[in-house]
Amino acid sequence: MTNPAPAPASGPSRFRQTLIRVMTVQVLTLIALWLLQRHFTA
Amino acid sequence: MHWVNWAIVIGWLAYVAIDGLRRAKGTKNIEGYFLASRSLPWWAVGLSVMATQLSAVTMIGTTGQGAVDGMRFVQFYFGLPIAMVILGVTLVPFLHGAKVFTAYEFLERRFDAKTRSLTAFLFLLSRGMSCGTILAAPAIVFSAIFGWPLAWCVAIMGVPTVLYTMIGGVQAVTWADVKQMALIVVAIVSMVTVLLFRIPVSPGAALHIAGAAGRVRAFDFSFNLTDTYTFWSGIIGGTFLMLSYFGTDQSQVQRYLTARSVDEARSSLLISAYWKIPLQAMILLIGVLVFVFYLFQAPPLLFNPAHERSVREAQPAQFAALEARYGAALSERQGAARVVASASDAGGDAERAAGVAFRTRDSVVTAIRDDALNLAHETTGQPSRDVNYIIPRFVIEQLPLGLAGLFIAGVMAAAMSAIAAELNSLATSTVIDFYRRWVRPEASDRHFLNVSKGATAFWGLFASVVAAYAGTLGSLIEVVNRFGSFFYGSILGVFLLAMIPSARALGAFVGLIAGMSAVAWVNFGAPQVSFLWHNVVGAVTVVGVGLVVGMFGRPTPQRQPVQGQQG
Numbered sequence: 225m226t227n228p229a230p231a232p233a234s235g236p237s238r239f240r241q242t243l244i245r246v247m248t249v250q251v252l253t254l255i256a257l258w259l260l261q262r263h264f265t266a
Numbered sequence: 267m268h269w270v271n272w273a274i275v276i277g278w279l280a281y282v283a284i285d286g287l288r289r290a291k292g293t294k295n296i297e298g299y300f301l302a303s304r305s306l307p308w309w310a311v312g313l314s315v316m317a318t319q320l321s322a323v324t325m326i327g328t329t330g331q332g333a334v335d336g337m338r339f340v341q342f343y344f345g346l347p348i349a350m351v352i353l354g355v356t357l358v359p360f361l362h363g364a365k366v367f368t369a370y371e372f373l374e375r376r377f378d379a380k381t382r383s384l385t386a387f388l389f390l391l392s393r394g395m396s397c398g399t400i401l402a403a404p405a406i407v408f409s410a411i412f413g414w415p416l417a418w419c420v421a422i423m424g425v426p427t428v429l430y431t432m433i434g435g436v437q438a439v440t441w442a443d444v445k446q447m448a449l450i451v452v453a454i455v456s457m458v459t460v461l462l463f464r465i466p467v468s469p470g471a472a473l474h475i476a477g478a479a480g481r482v483r484a485f486d487f488s489f490n491l492t493d494t495y496t497f498w499s500g501i502i503g504g505t506f507l508m509l510s511y512f513g514t515d516q517s518q519v520q521r522y523l524t525a526r527s528v529d530e531a532r533s534s535l536l537i538s539a540y541w542k543i544p545l546q547a548m549i550l551l552i553g554v555l556v557f558v559f560y561l562f563q564a565p566p567l568l569f570n571p572a573h574e575r576s577v578r579e580a581q582p583a584q585f586a587a588l589e590a591r592y593g594a595a596l597s598e599r600q601g602a603a604r605v606v607a608s609a610s611d612a613g614g615d616a617e618r619a620a621g622v623a624f625r626t627r628d629s630v631v632t633a634i635r636d637d638a639l640n641l642a643h644e645t646t647g648q649p650s651r652d653v654n655y656i657i658p659r660f661v662i663e664q665l666p667l668g669l670a671g672l673f674i675a676g677v678m679a680a681a682m683s684a685i686a687a688e689l690n691s692l693a694t695s696t697v698i699d700f701y702r703r704w705v706r707p708e709a710s711d712r713h714f715l716n717v718s719k720g721a722t723a724f725w726g727l728f729a730s731v732v733a734a735y736a737g738t739l740g741s742l743i744e745v746v747n748r749f750g751s752f753f754y755g756s757i758l759g760v761f762l763l764a765m766i767p768s769a770r771a772l773g774a775f776v777g778l779i780a781g782m783s784a785v786a787w788v789n790f791g792a793p794q795v796s797f798l799w800h801n802v803v804g805a806v807t808v809v810g811v812g813l814v815v816g817m818f819g820r821p822t823p824q825r826q827p828v829q830g831q832q833g
Contacts, residue, residue: 242536250347257484264477
């Protein structure tokens with residue numbers, strides 16, 4: 225038996241999930257930019 | 267440009283206009299026209315907000331900025347995620363829960379009619395002008411590149427946009443934005459891929475060369491009020507700017523008022539922040555790679571072809587001498603770049619020495635370009651800075667068949683989606699905050715729908731006229747940006763006051779005027795202070811003065827919904 229697909233998040237839980245994803249993407253981007261600067265700027 | 271590229275551009279414009287008109291079928295009343303009957307899915311709203319912010323200036327100006335100044339412009343957006351979180355938990359629930367059509371309508375409910383009318387008037391004034399300049403920026407570039415009259419270039423983008431916005435309302439705008447956003451992302455990714463294949467050194471060596479030229483420096487932690495692009499101006503000034511833009515500008519507020527619920531509205535707002543910094547970084551990286559590309563392929567002395575023709579005709583001997591010096595300097599710089607590429611594997615002192623030698627050669631090239639730009643300015647009498655022409659010229663002369671058309675269509679798409687949202691929000695505020703509030707409060711829904719379409723057409727015409735004259739006015743874009751920064755922080759201050767229970771109507775009105783006066787004082791008294799800080803000055807002054815004056819005013823009475831409002 226397969227597990228049913230998770231129901232799409234709604235209400236506050238969707239907001240929380242989106243917030244976590246958005247902040248993760250921003251932080252990862254900033255880290256990538258920092259590494260780019262560190263590695264390639266003599 | 268090849269006919270295949272033109273076919274892609276024309277096909278895309280036709281597709282967006284026709285699909286936009288098809289969406290008009292569902293728009294039968296004023297709530298459908300302005301708010302899509304609050305039925306749009308959150309992801310479509312989020313993509314729409316994102317497309318609205320990616321104007322053609324971003325596509326050609328930001329990439330050009332990356333080519334001449336590197337990655338540090340990305341710091342401008344560092345305040346965006348912070349602003350989104352603050353708005354998500356403060357202003358968005360207020361505005362969405364108030365069931366209003368415009369952000370300014372909420373101010374009448376909280377304070378009084380004159381505060382609402384003044385803020386709405388300031389919005390119409392600054393946004394109406396900026397809408398014209400958003401249309402003008404790519405039109406001026408296309409006019410110079412293709413040699414067409416400016417009015418034609420304005421009409422090619424303006425007419426389909428006004429048509430689908432006027433007939434289809436916010437529903438057409440949103441779904442057109444979703445398509446435009448997809449095209450923009452495809453155009454950007456394709457261009458990065460092409461550049462990586464065309465540059466004759468490895469991607470790592472290309473980034474080492476860009477690094478030697480200071481083009482990959484994305485963080486500048488110096489605290490300097492006169493420098494717009496530092497970490498601190500981005501985090502503090504940028505947060506206030508983004509709070510003002512996304513929290514109080516009707517062109518943005520209207521997007522999340524279309525969502526089904528408060529949580530969908532908050533999610534859509536966050537979605538617009540999702541890819542903003544990565545996308546801007548990628549756009550700037552395109553500019554950086556174009557800079558590296560032109561180290562190995564001789565770039566034109568002047569990127570604006572119209573200026574190049576004028577100077578060549580008016581000052582042939584002087585221009586030829588500059589070109590000769592430029593050619594020699596370019597080959598020396600290319601040699602120095604190759605040394606940086608090979609020294610990047612060795613690292614240490616060899617890499618540093620190669621970097622110093624490269625920067626010396628690069629500064630010679632820059633000095634010759636500056637001489638040429640001064641000559642162009644003297645010859646034409648127009649501003650000669652050609653940052654906005656670097657990418658269009660690269661696209662048309664260097665990209666393979668089809669991709670140039672894709673990029674030009676992407677630039678037009680960006681301009682159209684930015685204008686469409688603004689036209690719709692200008693019409694909304696005109697009808698709801700002025701026509702329905704002061705002229706015909708009791709008319710039928712059908713009547714308001716027709717007036718709204720007329721208002722959209724009026725603002726479309728207004729923007730086109732501003733755009734057609736923008737080229738001859740020279741620094742209009744800069745004037746409008748400074749003009750807009752007069753109001754943004756102050757308007758944010760009024761909305762912040764609205765959320766403070768002890769604030770009074772008198773305090774809000776006096777605070778608004780004090781905030782704009784304070785910004786004007788900083789602008790004229792200390793013009794070297796970057797405009798990002800104007801938003802902080804405006805907002806803080808409004809809140810401070812508003813609270814003090816409010817202590818002497820009468821308590822604001824609990825208001826009934828204003829005429830024609832629901833809820």
